[in-house]
Amino acid sequence: MDTHDDAALRGTVIRLEEQFKDRWSSEGQDTGIAEISDRLSPSELKKYDIFKNYKDTFLEEISPDVTLAKWKKDAVIFEEGAYIDLAFFIIKGNVEVYLSETQEDAFLSQPIFDPHRTKKLEGSTTAQASQATSGGNESILQTQIKKQPKSDSDIVYLSVMDFNLQLGSSMTLGPGEFFGEIGALSGWPQSVTVRTATDCELIQIKVASLRKMKKKSKDLKAWLDKIYREKYLVSHLKQTPLFQKCDQNFIESLAPKVELVSCDSDETITKEGEKADAIYLVRSGFMKLSQQVGDGQMILSYLSKGMTLGEVEMLMDGMDDWVYTASSVAHAELVKIPFDDMRQIIKTYPAVEKMLWESVVSRVKESGYSRKNINQSEFIETALTHGLVQGNSMLVIDLNVCTRCDDCVRGCAETHGGRPRFVREGDKYQNLLITKACYHCRDPVCLIGCPTGAIHRANVGDVVAINDNICIGCKTCAMNCPYDAIQMHDTGEVWPDNMMPARLRGKNRLLASKCDLCYTSDTGPACVRNCPNGCAVRIGSLEEFQSLLQTDR
Numbered sequence: 351m352d353t354h355d356d357a358a359l360r361g362t363v364i365r366l367e368e369q370f371k372d373r374w375s376s377e378g379q380d381t382g383i384a385e386i387s388d389r390l391s392p393s394e395l396k397k398y399d400i401f402k403n404y405k406d407t408f409l410e411e412i413s414p415d416v417t418l419a420k421w422k423k424d425a426v427i428f429e430e431g432a433y434i435d436l437a438f439f440i441i442k443g444n445v446e447v448y449l450s451e452t453q454e455d456a457f458l459s460q461p462i463f464d465p466h467r468t469k470k471l472e473g474s475t476t477a478q479a480s481q482a483t484s485g486g487n488e489s490i491l492q493t494q495i496k497k498q499p500k501s502d503s504d505i506v507y508l509s510v511m512d513f514n515l516q517l518g519s520s521m522t523l524g525p526g527e528f529f530g531e532i533g534a535l536s537g538w539p540q541s542v543t544v545r546t547a548t549d550c551e552l553i554q555i556k557v558a559s560l561r562k563m564k565k566k567s568k569d570l571k572a573w574l575d576k577i578y579r580e581k582y583l584v585s586h587l588k589q590t591p592l593f594q595k596c597d598q599n600f601i602e603s604l605a606p607k608v609e610l611v612s613c614d615s616d617e618t619i620t621k622e623g624e625k626a627d628a629i630y631l632v633r634s635g636f637m638k639l640s641q642q643v644g645d646g647q648m649i650l651s652y653l654s655k656g657m658t659l660g661e662v663e664m665l666m667d668g669m670d671d672w673v674y675t676a677s678s679v680a681h682a683e684l685v686k687i688p689f690d691d692m693r694q695i696i697k698t699y700p701a702v703e704k705m706l707w708e709s710v711v712s713r714v715k716e717s718g719y720s721r722k723n724i725n726q727s728e729f730i731e732t733a734l735t736h737g738l739v740q741g742n743s744m745l746v747i748d749l750n751v752c753t754r755c756d757d758c759v760r761g762c763a764e765t766h767g768g769r770p771r772f773v774r775e776g777d778k779y780q781n782l783l784i785t786k787a788c789y790h791c792r793d794p795v796c797l798i799g800c801p802t803g804a805i806h807r808a809n810v811g812d813v814v815a816i817n818d819n820i821c822i823g824c825k826t827c828a829m830n831c832p833y834d835a836i837q838m839h840d841t842g843e844v845w846p847d848n849m850m851p852a853r854l855r856g857k858n859r860l861l862a863s864k865c866d867l868c869y870t871s872d873t874g875p876a877c878v879r880n881c882p883n884g885c886a887v888r889i890g891s892l893e894e895f896q897s898l899l900q901t902d903r
Contacts, residue, residue, distance in 0.1 A: 399526070408566060416556075427552075431539045431807075432803075435798040436530060437560050438553070439553040440552055442551040444524045444548050445550060447542050447543075448520030449520075535557060584598075591656055604687070608685050608686060610684075611685070614681060617678045619659075628660055628686045632654060634793075636653065636679040636680065636682065638730070641717070643721070651730065661706040664706075665703075674717075737833055738789075739892070743812060743867055746782045747782065747785060748782060748885040750885075752783075761876040772787035780899050788836070800827055802821065811867075813866060814866075815866040816862050816863065838863070843858075844856055
């Protein structure tokens with residue numbers, strides 16, 4: 351019995367060591383890291399204050415996601431616009447946090463308020479927001495989609511400011527301070543560049559385990575929330591569309607009164623019929639709104655970052671209880687503002703009340719449309735489940751017309767040196783095939799953790815592209831992509847003896863490959879151009895997707 355238990359324990363330890371090496375295999379190679387630790391045991395982790403209050407079994411669980419790294423002086427830890435999945439805790443030394451003189455280029459890669467779901471601040475009217483076409487048969491969601499911004503200058507950007515800094519300025523952080531966690535937890539690109547001002551020792555925690563730590567420890571959650579309140583919350587509130595016209599002092603007085611809410615996947619935040627008491631502002635992620643219909647729940651709408659929940663209950667007479675059950679689709683971050691505080695805001699700032707009323711009109715019309723059209727509810731659920739709400743450019747094929755000739759695949763291969771960038775298979779919805787081709791997402795998680803920056807925003811529209819010259823085939827982007835849209839290809843070559851990182855020397859050279867929308871071509875995506883039947887289509891909105899669906903339902 352003891353022998354069996356010992357063998358099982360050794361097997362567990364070996365698996366944990368392998369997990370650790372896998373998670374950190376791209377670290378410490380020409381990055382400025384002088385040394386990276388082996389997997390730390392629970393007793394070793396408890397030497398650091400942030401781990402002291404956790405049980406050994408929990409620390410064993412998260413240990414593959416934690417490392418101690420020694421960084422050299424003047425090393426850049428991350429740059430503005432970078433997507434990372436790490437939070438950093440300073441043990442020794444100092445780091446400098448700074449903003450470049452201009453963030454114009456960084457803005458191009460920032461996540462934005464979903465233009466399909468969020469109206470512009472200027473020039474929008476209640477009539478524009480609520481008007482439906484075709485005699486009222488079109489959903490308000492479709493109407494909003496048609497009024498999406500036409501240029502970057504029309505887009506309202508979501509604040510990603512992790513530090514209250516002026517352009518060209520800097521600040522120094524020292525032992526006991528966190529950095530990088532706000533962007534990592536919310537999935538936003540980093541708003542600043544961080545470099546080591548001295549030799550440093552940093553605890554590095556993968557975001558998945560940081561979320562577990564927050565959930566497990568009220569003290570850690572309170573501490574991180576306190577940091578967020580002190581350094582970032584005012585900036586975030588001020589730059590959201592709802593509060594942009596509010597006075598800075600007023601926002602500063604509001605900030606201590608709000609509650610920060612973190613949701614796991616499928617976590618219920620409001621329940622239909624229960625007492626409503628607050629406005630929720632979505633900081634990141636998606637929330638689905640449903641109502642009881644018969645014995646089940648019907649999904650009527652969804653919320654994306656920058657949108658609010660609770661305006662219907664607060665503004666409409668007789669709506670004292672929650673009208674909707676609101677649940678998170680995946681991890682989501684919310685700001686909760688009590689009704690009393692929100693009423694004070696709209697009393698002082700009529701423009702905020704006007705925006706909330708526009709949202710009320712949109713929400714009521716959209717919900718009414720969905721209740722009358724069951725297919726709409728099914729479609730919204732599909733869009734959330736398959737990530738269609740994330741996509742800026744999705745390749746779909748009308749299977750009622752497609753002859754399976756594969757000219758779309760061949761055209762793609764011919765344009766990309768004989769290697770196709772997508773697979774003509776995937777999920778089906780009615781007559782449409784949602785292919786395994788890159789969605790060019792609004793919040794591209796594939797960018798997180800790339801050790802060389804090979805996968806990046808091309809700064810051409812919404813294109814996410816891969817630079818073959820610096821891709822080392824580590825598979826990080828492919829593993830991060832939720833939609834299996836990135837394939838690994840063997841080039842038939844091996845890495846040379848002088849390759850860095852050294853661990854690749856002599857090994858087969860792999861490359862990550864994905865759709866790049868043929869952005870260097872003047873003729874557009876080859877998959878669409880080469881389809882002889884016109885059944886391969888690129889779409890950028892749910893409304894476009896719906897327009898392609900078969901009409902004989």
